[in-house]
Amino acid sequence: MSPSSLRKSVEAVLSRRLLSDGGMAGRLGGPLHIDSTAWGVLALRASGGAHEVIEQLCTVLVREQHGDGRVCMNRANPASFWPTPLAVLAWQDSIASQVAQSRAVHFLLSTTGVHFPKQPTDPSAHDPNLKGWPWIEDTHSWVEPTALGVMALRVAGHGQHDRVREALRMILDRQLPHGGWNVGNTLVFGRELYPMPESTGAALVGLAGEVDQKQVARSIDYLQGEVDRIRTPISLGWSLLGLSAWDRWPANGLALVERCLANQGRYGGYDTSSLCLVALGALAGDSNAYSPLIQRRHSRPTSVAAAS
């Protein structure tokens, strides 16, 4: 698989999941999923997809946005606002979505998880007072939504905001002593928990360009040691993105992606978000290409640049 054939393949696969009203199905033949719509924008933008299609998807995200700026899994469940940073990322470079993006940014900057001072008797080792973002309203902050929040606010020009700087400290605080991240617990009752590739990849993307490599060296080592055996799209996608963010994208990256895609039948097909994530991980192998998650100073999406 070459990068150009990969780009065409991404467009072809995602075009079959486009819904008539402009959104993206969560699964082939399934109903609208907001996160899939946002991931679809990111994957299409990275693969040079059609500007009109991308704008249609952005419009659906705008349509689904709540008055306070949050973007949720569905309108009936406003607590599930974790797709908000994905929408901010998706709306980047969409001129028609700038107002919506500003509102979502404001929502993120004014929203935290549930936080509280650490107590000496607390069985969990991490600092619960460091603010990031939760998956769901009124719960604690966790690694992946916080990493996505950092990526979104950085892309939107708020990388130096206090909330982003604190979120970076929060992600570092949740790093496991032997390297890697999981959903966001380090030691509980004195036992170090296991790392997970998908959380590690997301954290590494969030921290890239912000902290010294020495601070995450063990985590990069962990992920490099894991990536060859990863067969599933969420773990592989985030792992490739995380390694790419630190210039460690593996030489056999496309072969790993091919193996992962070949496994689809075994799992009954991949959901759209997972496919987009693995596509983004695959496309991140070209360090000269635009990546909507990993900021590279020299790259811009050609289709959007031409349109604007």
Added chain:
Amino acid sequence: MSDSTDQRPVNGLTRRQLLLAGAVGVAMGSGLLLVPKRLFRMPQHAETFVAKVADYQLDIADAITRGIRELGVRPEELRGKRILLKPNLVETASGAPHINTHPLVLRGAIEAFLRLGASAVMVAEGPGHRRDTLAVYEESGLADVLTEDRIPFHDLNYITGYDLPNAGRQSRLKTLTFPGLFQEVDWIVSVAKMKTHHWAGVTLSMKNLFGVMPGIYYGWPKNVLHHAGIENAILDINATLKPHFAIVDGIVGMEGDGPIMGDPKKVGVLVMGRNLAAVDATCCRIMGIDPYQVSYLERADNWLGPISERAIEQRGDLIASVRTNFNLIEAIPAHRGLRLT
């Protein structure tokens, strides 16, 4: 084996209940009503089945089939029905297969339900600790088994949900959101793992149902349920969902710092039943744990099911013949005082 002395039922009430009943009389006389309603519930009865299964290579399907029959499940209850098996898949780690329900227990359950006339069996899980459900499915070995057996697997974390009013009303949650898939099945079976748990004391068939709550609405981990109170949420989910059957994999369980970091504990049993509270109480006794000291089980008693040994008709092998005390850790508050004496 029996409950601790002050918990032994006397004429359907435990000694503590009788003492409290006396106390409430005094309290009523003084105009106070401080005793929880649960102490005055009507006694319930249930049956559980314990099967000795020394290792995973033995005929698990036969043991489960026998259990379902001996528990009085009638053929028409299963004939043509769609069965959803909910395993305990949490996360994976090299050398720690005892974290998750063993794939061969699921294979045995699938074979048993199909043998008894079910039209379809599927496996579905929404792991609480991993975003990548398929990774747990693959690395636990379950993907190999279900692919070979051509049984579908569903990621419950990512399925659009439907709301039900919270029938348990133990937490502040007014509604609970379950995966839409549940509206398409006839039986929901909790296929749990026999483990100690550092927050809840034990995790068995009732706690296993945390994994049915979609991550897209409850997060990773299912932190909405933690903030609602783990024990409250266990009771709310069970009261609202009303699962149909439970099978607990105690062939190799987990003791100590469960549900992830504990050590393997070979028990060599499967425990089954229609009533999850009764199944979990039986598991506790096998583990050398007093179910009345597990807070959520004590609260479930005679509401979601009986946990008194006298109220549970024991079928199959005797508890005493398989009891093996699980290691409890004194430094873990949820483990203190659990030991069955």
